[in-house]
Amino acid sequence: MTEPHDDGMPGDLTRAEQTMWQAFRIGATCNMSTGNPVLDDPFAARPWPSDRSVRADVMALLLLDGPPPRAGRVSALKLRGVRITGTLNLAGGTIAPYVELNSCRFDNEVVLPESHFTTLRMVACALPRLEAARLHTEGDLHLPRCRVERGIRLTDAQIGTDLLINQIHVRPDRRGRAITADGMSVAQDLQAELIETHGEVSLRGAKVGVSLSLRGSRLRGAQERRALNAPQLTVERSLYLTHAWVDDATGNAGTTPPFGISSTGPGRGQRRQPFECVGGIRLDDGRFGDAVDLHHARFVLSTARREELSLRRIVTPELRFNGERPEEGRVVLNGAKIVTLIDLASSWPGPGGLKMGGFVYENLVPYGHFPLSRRLEWVEAATPEYAPEPYERLATVLRNSGEDADAREVLLAKQRRRRETLPLAGKLWGFLQDWTVAYGYRPGRAALWMAVLWAAGAVAFGQYDPVPIKKDEAPKWSPSLYSLDLLLPVINLGQDGYWRLEGGWQWAAAVLILLGWVLATTVAAGASRLLRRG
Numbered sequence: 001m002t003e004p005h006d007d008g009m010p011g012d013l014t015r016a017e018q019t020m021w022q023a024f025r026i027g028a029t030c031n032m033s034t035g036n037p038v039l040d041d042p043f044a045a046r047p048w049p050s051d052r053s054v055r056a057d058v059m060a061l062l063l064l065d066g067p068p069p070r071a072g073r074v075s076a077l078k079l080r081g082v083r084i085t086g087t088l089n090l091a092g093g094t095i096a097p098y099v100e101l102n103s104c105r106f107d108n109e110v111v112l113p114e115s116h117f118t119t120l121r122m123v124a125c126a127l128p129r130l131e132a133a134r135l136h137t138e139g140d141l142h143l144p145r146c147r148v149e150r151g152i153r154l155t156d157a158q159i160g161t162d163l164l165i166n167q168i169h170v171r172p173d174r175r176g177r178a179i180t181a182d183g184m185s186v187a188q189d190l191q192a193e194l195i196e197t198h199g200e201v202s203l204r205g206a207k208v209g210v211s212l213s214l215r216g217s218r219l220r221g222a223q224e225r226r227a228l229n230a231p232q233l234t235v236e237r238s239l240y241l242t243h244a245w246v247d248d249a250t251g252n253a254g255t256t257p258p259f260g261i262s263s264t265g266p267g268r269g270q271r272r273q274p275f276e277c278v279g280g281i282r283l284d285d286g287r288f289g290d291a292v293d294l295h296h297a298r299f300v301l302s303t304a305r306r307e308e309l310s311l312r313r314i315v316t317p318e319l320r321f322n323g324e325r326p327e328e329g330r331v332v333l334n335g336a337k338i339v340t341l342i343d344l345a346s347s348w349p350g351p352g353g354l355k356m357g358g359f360v361y362e363n364l365v366p367y368g369h370f371p372l373s374r375r376l377e378w379v380e381a382a383t384p385e386y387a388p389e390p391y392e393r394l395a396t397v398l399r400n401s402g403e404d405a406d407a408r409e410v411l412l413a414k415q416r417r418r419r420e421t422l423p424l425a426g427k428l429w430g431f432l433q434d435w436t437v438a439y440g441y442r443p444g445r446a447a448l449w450m451a452v453l454w455a456a457g458a459v460a461f462g463q464y465d466p467v468p469i470k471k472d473e474a475p476k477w478s479p480s481l482y483s484l485d486l487l488l489p490v491i492n493l494g495q496d497g498y499w500r501l502e503g504g505w506q507w508a509a510a511v512l513i514l515l516g517w518v519l520a521t522t523v524a525a526g527a528s529r530l531l532r533r534g
Contacts, residue, residue, distance in 0.1 A: 008067040010058075016082070017054045024062050024097070026073045033081025033103065040081050042105040042126040043147050048083045056086035056108070063095045079104055090115045101125055109150070122146055129173070132157060143168055150174075151199065154181040164191045172199025176223030181206055189213070193244055194273065198222055203230035211237045211290075214275055216244025221279025224305065228277060231284040239288050241323075243274040243296035274298045280307035280329070288316035294323045294347075301329020308332050322347050322367040333359040345370040345378075354382040356390055364397055372406050376413050386417045408441040415439040446519045450487055453519075457483030457512050467500045487516035 009021050016032060023030040032052035033040040062077055069075035076098040087108040093115045100121040109129035119139035129150040135141070135157040143152075144166045151173030163186045170178040178199030184206045193215045199222040212235045219227040233239075247270045278300040283292070292314065301307040309326065311319075313335040322344035331349055333356040340363040348354060364375075379390045391414035399407040419430035433439050461479035485491075486509055501509055 010061075013058060014050075014054070016052060017058045020054050020058070020077075020079065020082070021062065021067070024075055024077055025067055025070050027069065027076040027078070027098075029078040029080055029100075029102075030082065031080040040103060042081075042103050042124065048105060052081060053083040053085050054079075056084050056088040056106075059084060059088055060090055060093075063090060063097060063099065064093050066097065074098075076100070078102075083107070087111060095120075117141075129153075134158075136160075140164065151177055152179045152181075154179070154184050156183040157181065157185070159184070159186045162186070162188045162191065164189075165195060166191055167194045168192075169196045170199065172222045176200055176221075176225045177202055178222075185209075192217060194246065195219075197227075200225035200279075201228050201230075203228070203233050205232045206230065207234045209236050211235065211240065213240040215240050215242050216246060216273040216275060218276045219279065220277075221307075225279070226282055226307075227279030228281045228283075230286065231282055233283060233286040235287070236289045238290040239283075239286075239292045241275045241277075241292075241294050241297045243272050245270045246273045272296070274324070276300070280305075280310070282308070282310045283314055284310055284312040286311075286314045286316075288314065290316070291318035291320060292316050293320045295320055297323030299323065299326045299329070301326050303328040303330075311336050313337075318342065319361075320367075325349060326353065329353065330355060332356075335359070337361075339363060340365055342367055343370070344368055345374045348378050348381065351381045352384055354378070356382045357387065358389070360393065362397065363401070372409060376410065379410075379413075380417070383417070386421050388414055388418070391417070412438055412441040415441075450516070450519045453512060453515055454480075454483050454487055457486065457508075460508060461505075464505055466505070483512065486512040487520070489513075489517050489520050 009018065013021060019032075020030045038044070039046070059077065066075060078098075078100045080102045081104065082101075083105045085107050087110075088106065089111040091111050091113045095115060095117045098119055099117065100123070102121075102123045102125075104122070104125045106125065106127045109131055110127055112130070112132040112135050114134045115132070115136070117135070117137045117139075119141075120137060121140070121142040123142065124145040125143075125147075127146060127148045130143075130148055130152045133153050133155040135154060137158070138160040140162045141157075141159050142162075142164045144164055145168065146165075147169040149171050152170055153173075163184075172178050173180075176199050178197035179201045182202055182204040184203065186207070187209045189210045190208045190212045193213055195214070195217045197218075198220050201219055212233075221227040274296045275294075276298045280301065281299065286292075292311075299309050301309065307329045308331070309329065310332045312332055315337045317339040319336075319338045319340075320342045322342065325347055326349050329349075330352075331354050333354075335358040336356075338359075338361040341361045342365045344367045375394065379394055382390055391410055395407040395410040395414075398404075398410060415430070416434065419427055419434070422430060430439075438445055458480040461482055464479075466477065
């Protein structure tokens with residue numbers, strides 16, 4: 001550049017750059033748009049004329065070592081409808097002025113590693129790539145409605161307040177990543193609503209101070225990568241992978257997003273756009289202070305590529321699993337710890353599509369009708385091979401909520417699944433236990449069998465006149481009391497032990513004694529469970 005003028009402006013600036021320079025000193029917007037939406041579209045293939053172009057080096061000079069503001073004004077770089085030629089490289093720089101770029105077009109990538117900003121806003125801009133590892137902002141970083149062709153890198157970035165990237169479109173870099181933000185820290189909200197990515201969104205070890213919202217977004221993996229890879233993600237409040245209500249009539253209006261998004265529910269002219277993820281999701285070891293919300297979410301997973309919705313070892317007070325059922329792939333909840341599980345019966349995948357070994361939850365709140373039979377199918381789908389733990393966890397939760405009968409049904413289902421793994425002798429014994437006393441989980445059936453055996457014994461012994469062991473000490477013979485005395489262990493009704501039985505009657509008495517012990521123990525166990533529940 002040539003020697004500057006008296007006001008600090010270099011002598012070789014173009015007319016557009018001179019306009020930008022003067023606007024910077026008074027904090028005004030340098031607007032080079034034509035007012036024609038077709039000609040001003042930064043994403044169209046139509047080239048922009050040179051009279052609305054500025055060099056990236058001139059922008060860097062303004063931001064890093066610009067002239068002082070005019071008296072009574074605050075300097076700021078505000079551009080609208082401007083084409084930036086060359087590479088904007090502010091790596092390692094400290095940028096004090098406020099920066100706002102609206103509907104601008106960059107010829108080359110924007111390079112911001114280890115730079116420091118107060119607030120940076122780029123709205124509806126076209127960028128080949130944004131390289132901003134270890135970027136630091138005191139305020140917001142806004143990138144709404146931008147289109148980035150070769151990915152965004154925000155690794156270890158520190159955002160002082162909000163990160164807002166609503167309705168951004170990002171294509172992958174050469175490694176298949178659309179957004180790389182591993183280790184990033186956002187002090188407040190991370191809003192990424194209605195975004196579209198073609199490549200992996202990587203948030204490994206990222207921290208969000210309030211909530212992370214991906215409402216209505218569409219994520220698509222590329223090059224065998226996941227669509228969302230966010231292990232060890234920490235969100236102080238909620239993660240929203242839910243639908244958004246979109247108003248197409250206002251979808252392109254306004255400059256401060258969110259726009260075209262309704263938070264009040266459906267209205268006239270609005271449509272629901274679900275969160276959609278084509279490719280795997282990994283949220284392993286995540287910590288979420290309030291909830292993980294998957295309401296109306298859609299997951300398109302491939303079994304052939306072993307894609308998963310992986311929630312291994314996540315910890316959150318509430319998981320809302322009420323999206324669409326994944327047709328392929330797997331949902332993995334191994335080791336997750338949830339206080340309240342809100343779910344929909346039709347949201348869970350079928351057999352082989354669910355894993356939940358070590359999954360701990362304390363409360364079940366069905367979203368809609370979720371009968372016990374479907375809940376047992378849910379557990380069975382998660383255990384292609386028998387495992388007792390999911391049944392025992394479900395039974396504990398039902399018992400703690402006062403559903404003792406349902407808890408017994410779950411434990412009975414557990415025994416029936418276990419029976420399938422036993423050898424033939426064990427299976428036969430299991431069928432006998434199931435048919436007679438339902439493994440002890442239906443004590444009423446045991447009491448009924450005792451009544452039947454008592455009646456049968458009374459009728460049978462009514463046809464027999466036994467000889468007393470000691471004639472002078474024997475009570476009066478009573479077939480009914482004698483049968484009941486044989487069936488009831490411990491209790492002595494004054495009949496057993498006074499009569500000499502011979503032949504088959506001895507065997508009949510022995511069978512009644514044996515069955516009485518088994519059935520009475522079953523009834524006592526059921527009664528004790530009821531007493532403990534009370």
